[in-house]
Amino acid sequence: MPQKKAFALRLDPAVHAAVERVAADELRSANAQIEMLLREALKARGIAVKHTPAPRRGRPPSSD
Structure with missing residues (x-):
């Protein structure tokens, strides 16, 4: 699962x-x-920018 890319972003305080x-x-x-x-x-x-699939949430399926 790819992680989000983190980087510093400097913005004008009003923006x-x-x-x-x-x-x-x-x-x-x-x-x-x-x-x-x-x-x-x-x-x-x-x-065009593809949407990366969201990570699955919750418990993993039981193996029973």
């Missing part, structure tokens, strides 16, 4: 505040909101 407001309105974290905004911007430019 960060706006992202946090929109994220709160849409019940997302600021990180998830930034990723969604980046995906929308890439799509608008005609750049």
Whole structure:
């Protein structure tokens, strides 16, 4: 399962505040909101980005 890529991102404080407001309105974290905004911007430019499958949650199936 691929991990998310972590990197430092420096933002203007006003941009960060706006992202946090929109994220709160849409019940997302600021990180998830930034990723969604980046995906929308890439799509608008005609750049397709595949969605990585989400990790499976919960208990593993029993082996019985």
